[in-house]
Amino acid sequence: MAAPQPLSRFWEWGKNIVCVGRNYADHAREMRSALPREPLLFLKPSSAYAPDGAPALLPAYSRELHHELELGVVLGRRARAVPEAAAMDCVAGYALCLDMTARDVQAECKRQGLPWTLAKAFTASCPVSAFVPRDRVPDPHRLKLWLRVNGELRQEGDTSAMIFSIPYIISYISGIMTLEEGDLILTGTPKGVGPVQENDEMEAGIKGLVSMRCRVERARL
Numbered sequence: 001m002a003a004p005q006p007l008s009r010f011w012e013w014g015k016n017i018v019c020v021g022r023n024y025a026d027h028a029r030e031m032r033s034a035l036p037r038e039p040l041l042f043l044k045p046s047s048a049y050a051p052d053g054a055p056a057l058l059p060a061y062s063r064e065l066h067h068e069l070e071l072g073v074v075l076g077r078r079a080r081a082v083p084e085a086a087a088m089d090c091v092a093g094y095a096l097c098l099d100m101t102a103r104d105v106q107a108e109c110k111r112q113g114l115p116w117t118l119a120k121a122f123t124a125s126c127p128v129s130a131f132v133p134r135d136r137v138p139d140p141h142r143l144k145l146w147l148r149v150n151g152e153l154r155q156e157g158d159t160s161a162m163i164f165s166i167p168y169i170i171s172y173i174s175g176i177m178t179l180e181e182g183d184l185i186l187t188g189t190p191k192g193v194g195p196v197q198e199n200d201e202m203e204a205g206i207k208g209l210v211s212m213r214c215r216v217e218r219a220r221l
């Protein structure tokens with residue numbers, strides 16, 4: 001029997017990736033979207049993971065791949081209908097994540113009232129940093145996120161600006177679907193999303209905690 005992977009390599013567990021959209025008012029404004037009354041949720045498959053150093057893949061059917069810089073929350077235990085007050089007990093740690101988005105495809109999905117699967121859930125659409133254990137993060141709502149593309153600062157955000165807090169998000173999601181140890185929640189992007197091209201080098205991090213690198217490559221079928 002294979003030895004279990006440590007949680008610090010959560011991307012090898014092959015678990016759920018649950019994403020929250022429109023969780024920052026400045027990003028909702030730049031997308032001309034209404035503010036959500038409850039977290040907007042979508043999913044990525046485990047094949048979306050691209051650990052630090054692995055490429056992000058530009059899908060063949062898109063001409064406009066965007067970066068979205070996000071804080072990821074890694075679950076350390078099963079969470080089912082967890083009250084908000086107990087939600088942080090379920091957190092094992094954090095990671096810097098990119099919710100890579102085929103923006104042209106997403107726009108078409110929105111126009112047709114279709115789910116965002118093609119725009120969000122393609123292979124290598126979720127680059128992730130190394131795991132940051134929760135004891136290194138006194139307050140996850142006071143983190144500064146940054147992203148550079150080819151050395152140029154492209155996106156910055158402060159997790160204090162989230163509309164829905166991390167305990168609220170965990171409680172909300174766990175009332176809909178059971179979350180498992182090793183699952184990852186992407187908590188939404190602040191403003192500043194934008195396009196990347198084949199061969200661009202992205203570097204992103206959580207100030208003072210972790211950084212990661214990722215090159216954009218075209219997916220080969």
Ligand SMILES: CC(=O)CC(=O)C(=O)O
Binds near residue numbers: 020024027099189
């Ligand atoms: C408009 C979006 O793509 C929503 C999203 O993913 C976000 O982070 O906000």
Ligand SMILES: [Mg+2]
Binds near residue numbers: 019021070
């Ligand atoms: Mg996003």
